[in-house]
Amino acid sequence: xxxxxxxxxxxxxxxxxxxxxxxxxxxxxxxxxxxxxxxxxxxxxxxxxxxxxxxxxxxxxxxxxxxxxxxxxxxxxxxxxxxxxxxxxxxxxxxxxxxxxxxxxxxxxxxx
Amino acid sequence: xxxxxxxxxxxxxxxxxxxxxxxxxxxxxxxxxxxxxxxxxxxxxxxxxxxxxxxxxxxxxxxxxxxxxxxxxxxxxxxxxxxxxxxxxxxxxxxxxxxxxxxxxxxxxxxxxxxxxxxxxxxx
Numbered sequence: 491x492x493x494x495x496x497x498x499x500x501x502x503x504x505x506x507x508x509x510x511x512x513x514x515x516x517x518x519x520x521x522x523x524x525x526x527x528x529x530x531x532x533x534x535x536x537x538x539x540x541x542x543x544x545x546x547x548x549x550x551x552x553x554x555x556x557x558x559x560x561x562x563x564x565x566x567x568x569x570x571x572x573x574x575x576x577x578x579x580x581x582x583x584x585x586x587x588x589x590x591x592x593x594x595x596x597x598x599x600x601x602x
Numbered sequence: 603x604x605x606x607x608x609x610x611x612x613x614x615x616x617x618x619x620x621x622x623x624x625x626x627x628x629x630x631x632x633x634x635x636x637x638x639x640x641x642x643x644x645x646x647x648x649x650x651x652x653x654x655x656x657x658x659x660x661x662x663x664x665x666x667x668x669x670x671x672x673x674x675x676x677x678x679x680x681x682x683x684x685x686x687x688x689x690x691x692x693x694x695x696x697x698x699x700x701x702x703x704x705x706x707x708x709x710x711x712x713x714x715x716x717x718x719x720x721x722x723x724x725x726x
Contacts, residue, residue, distance in 0.1 A: 493646065526712035535719060541702060541712035579647060583711040588664050590637070591711055593647035 493592035494519065494580055501600040507568040510597045512580030513561055518592055520561035524583035527556060527565045530596075531576045539578075540565060567599070575601045604629045606636075606698050606717035613723045614688050621684035622720045624698030631679040632656040635701035635709055638672065638683050641719075642694045652701060653681060688724045695719045 495513040502508040512519065512527075519525060525543045528536040538547055540556035543563065555566045563582070567574055580594040609623040624636065637652040651662040653672040660672045673682045681698055697720075699713035 522711075524711035528713075528716075535697065535716040536713075537716070538702075538712060538714050541710065541714075547714060581647075581712070588661075589649055590652060590661070590663075591649050593639075593649070595646050 493584070494582060494594035496578075496580060496594040496597045498595070499598045499600065501602055502567075502570045503602050504570050504572060506570050507566060508570065508599065510565045510567075510578055510580075510599070512563040512565070512582075512594050514563075514582055514592070515561055517586045518582040518584040519558065519563050521585065522583045523558070524591075525556065525558055525563040526581045527554075528579045528581065529576050530579065536579065570601050572601050575599055604700070604715050606700060606715050608696075608698060608717040608720045611721040611723070613725070615726055616688055616690055616724055618688050618724075619684070619686050620688055620722065621682050622696060622722070624681045624683075624717050626679045626681070626700070629700075632676055633707075634703065636672075636674070636681040637699045637701055637713060638670075639697045639699055639713075639716075640694045641697070642691075650683075650696075655681065688722075690724050690726075692722060693724045695721050 523543045527540040530536040539554050543558045544556040553568045578597045584592045605627045607625045632655045635652045638650040640648045650666045653660040655674040671684050698717040700715040702710045702712045702714040
């Protein structure tokens with residue numbers, strides 16, 4: 491059981507948009523705006539895509555956007571490209587167990 | 603370009619000690635917290651803890667406190683993760699991460715740079 495729940499996989503065709511959800515509780519996602527998203531290609535280090543729910547770091551494509559409603563955060567990728575095929579992880583600050591952050595189990599995006 | 607470069611893959615036996623490294627470059631090493639994140643094969647990413655190179659203030663996840671030790675050597679801008687006695691359950695990929703900060707210098711709860719990961723295999 492992951493601390494944050496993500497779908498195991500999503501898929502889309504080039505040019506389409508997809509959304510990946512990340513569900514937590516009021517102790518993490520619902521209680522704080524410290525949600526971040528990471529992209530990881532096989533054999534590579536994770537890359538920060540979004541932080542503080544909806545802020546993109548410099549250099550990250552505007553095709554990536556983040557949002558939050560209640561205990562669920564979402565990452566939306568618009569205009570899918572083949573290079574977007576990767577694993578995506580959400581993370582949130584948490585106020586339990588003396589942890590700093592918890593992570594989702596990851597979502598495998600397949601671009602058909 | 604900011605980089606975190608980790609030491610290479612290692613194979614150890616249960617009971618052995620280990621110290622892996624993470625070298626930061628092209629940024630003020632002492633001004634950013636360095637964290638450690640573990641991925642056990644088939645399981646989630648786990649936050650292990652974090653250390654501030656400026657004063658070596660370290661915080662550990664309850665799951666890892668007493669099992670691992672964080673340290674830094676600012677003269678070589680390198681952070682370390684060490685075990686005194688490895689167990690088979692320590693087999694995992696270990697990532698070092700740099701904790702992001704706001705424009706005003708306040709530490710945030712995201713990690714803006716990740717090392718490439720160090721594969722640790724513990725087997726008899």
